[in-house]
Amino acid sequence: MSYPYPMLKMPNMIWSKQTDKMSDLKVHEWIETVGDLPIDWSHYDVTILGIPLSKSSISTSAASENPDAMRQAWKSFGTYNLDEDIDLADLNVIDLGDVKQHVTNIEYTHEQIRKAMVAMRTHHPHTLPISIGGDHSVTAELVKGWKVAHPNETIGILQLDSHFDLRDLESLGPANGTPIRNLIESKTVEGNQVHNIGLHGFFNAKELKVYADQVGVHYTTMKLARKEGVCNTIKKALEELNKQVDSIYLTVDMDVLDIIHGPGTPAGAPGGMYTEELFDAVQIAGEHPKVNAMDIVCLDPRKDVEQITVKTAVHVMLSFLTGFCKREK
Template sequence: MKNYPYPMLNPPSFRWRSNEAITEPKVHEWIQTINEEETPDWGRYDVGILGVPLSRSSISASYASENPDAFRREWKSFTTYNLDEDEDLSELNVVDLGDVRQHVTDISICHRNIREAMIAMQKNHPELLPVMVGGDHSITAMLVKGYKDVHPHERVGILQLDTHFDLRDLTDNGPSNGTPIRNLIESQVIKGEDVYNIGLHGFYNVYSLKKYADETGVNYVTMKQARKKGIENVINEALSDLSNKVDTIYFTVDMDVLDISFGPGAPASTPGGMYTEELFEAVYLAGKCKKVKAMDIVCLDPQKDMANATVKAGVHVMLSFLTGYKKRRKE
């Protein structure tokens, strides 16, 4: 097969050996890969996992580029059965598409490839739910732009779980992991009023970014407010408000939203963040929402992790989201 499975992608760097006789698979035995010698039958798949190994555009030094492979290695620690929701994900057909090709030094080429990868996904198999594993948060702007390129008439909103606004000025920060939401607003891909950011807290955002958020109509709920109101209520309200306004919700999870005690492998994680159970509930609810048509998990550096705690939390985030998605399909 030429141009696996389209030009800007590389196959997964390694693949787990699958045993077809297993009736209760682990996640690494369940997620499929593409036979490079054949043209894929896209109609058989429900979900596509795409690695986006870019971290050169991170403000702070990061090995988030290593995260897609760290995810793949950690799949062996999980089963497909979610006891909390009594759901078995093995009924979904999930394929690991591999990784977006990255240039050694040129971030603009990396970003172009990411955008083109999303374009190719939407053109070749629009019914496949895209789940992207980053990489730093700069990838979100490129992925949303790629989606919008194929669906120019759709109004796209953002549900963002994050410690930060990610609204830094592009004139001095460029297309970095601190600017993806501002990038999308100023390029008129999305409206500020269609952004809902949940999880901001403490002393990790400057006043000028709050002012910009207020001026552009960005909706945000601090972690303190979310705890008082209940994370389930806050997420459901955001999803409801967005669903009433937009055609598509793009869901982005910055792993630094976790409290540093739960997410030591997120370079910018801080005290006062989300607990893992709050994050898992939030992504489960997002997965259930029919307007959520793509999601990413970003800003996780496996080399800074401790006992793989954050990588495991990240895989749990992906599986919790897919649990919600499976519930959505059943309903």
């Protein structure tokens, strides 16, 4: 088999693409899964990568179970978006499977994540990669992989998050609380090319704000974003990044949601985004021509209530792809 992904394994859940059904497809009938036949990569517009890692979480988390939880929830969604009169089935999407995990060696697993991104950018660079974590540590490795594949590109980060994720690497290492600092201190991105939207309340230490100010990170609290309009805030961040960078990486930490809207997040808290605000935000990001990759991280299905957060995460992915479809048009 001509397959460039020795660092991946097939997902535990495999759906069969419905080739004989022309309309009213469910998402699980639409997304293909890598099989045993040779793959014509030129056929695909979007790739999905699962990263079932949560050993690098600061607090106990089952975010490693999220990739399959989201795949399971695909059958609850159709490909047609009534709000926008867009059918996502016009896109060709393939699920590559999951990055293989080492039982104890987080550093090895992080290396595999970087290699997976390099392979995606080497073998089908025209496709849009969507990664499903896993905890937020995976973002640093995915962006580093992008930089390896595109060494001459400048990369900006659009981060939707309740937290700075700028905690001290010396104390915590490459964990879920350090990915943005990891990217800045490794010189993969510049501090002033990071825009974080959604911070709020009593969930970030002042020393992290001080560090953010020192390195030039742009951040907009949830209170200010709501006052100015979440959509306007996203557009403004994209406009600023557009002037500075070649590619924009969107990372969505699901704890950006208010805990009522996202009970299945390891660090859920009151005062966050509403689901409709998040859907609008990622759709706007999806429409921007420089947003070339995205991930969805920090969702713990074991903590979830009636799949509220898992289904919201699937909706986030589909909303982003709705924006991508509008971009293509």
